[in-house]
Amino acid sequence: MDPSKILDFIKLSPRYLAxxxxxxxxxxxxxxxxLTRLGIARIAGDYKGWLGIGFLASAALLSVSLATIILGKLTQGLASRQRKEHIEERLRSLTEAEKQILRYYFAKRTRSNRLRIDDGTVRGLVFSGIIFRSTDVGNILSGFDHNIxxxxxxxxxxxxxxxNGETxxxxxxxSQWDN
Incomplete structure (x- = not known):
């Protein structure tokens, strides 16, 4: 028996395994x-051992595949919740400079602000996941668009x-020349 055939069977998607x-x-x-009405009674009887192996193998692989999918979804949900909690905690401890950047989004009722990427305050907000650079179009002088x-x-x-803060x-x- 060719080992690559076994590996191909293991790689089948859950719908085929099911x-x-x-x-x-x-x-x-x-x-x-x-089985007689379906016309497969003789095949089922002659190959019952192989059918059993196929059933056990596909059921086991399907179980592992489903468990992996469920575990992945749970892990993804937990990570998403932790990111949300981290952002909310970070928003409760902003510096005045960070508040000024975020006030722009709130005051202008917009999701985008042009900010310089060489600024430590901007980089801190990006690192925290509060804002993110939304485009590669821009320059070092006038900045790049950042979305909240x-x-x-x-x-x-x-x-x-x-x-709320000092200002x-x-x-x-x-700049006034930007669109």
């Missing part, structure tokens, strides 16, 4: 009268008091 498990399981567990994350925008809209001004690096 079909194989269903068919082989039916050929093993259906009553003799039902959905989590940060929702939290700021629900808790605008996080933007009431906002910041953009957009």
């Amino acid at each position: 079909a194989i498990a269903l068919i082989t399981g039916a050929m093993i567990f259906l009553p003799e009268s039902a 994350s959905d989590t940060a925008l929702n939290y700021i809209c629900d808790h605008p008091e996080v933007l 009431n001004s906002y910041r953009t690096d957009r």
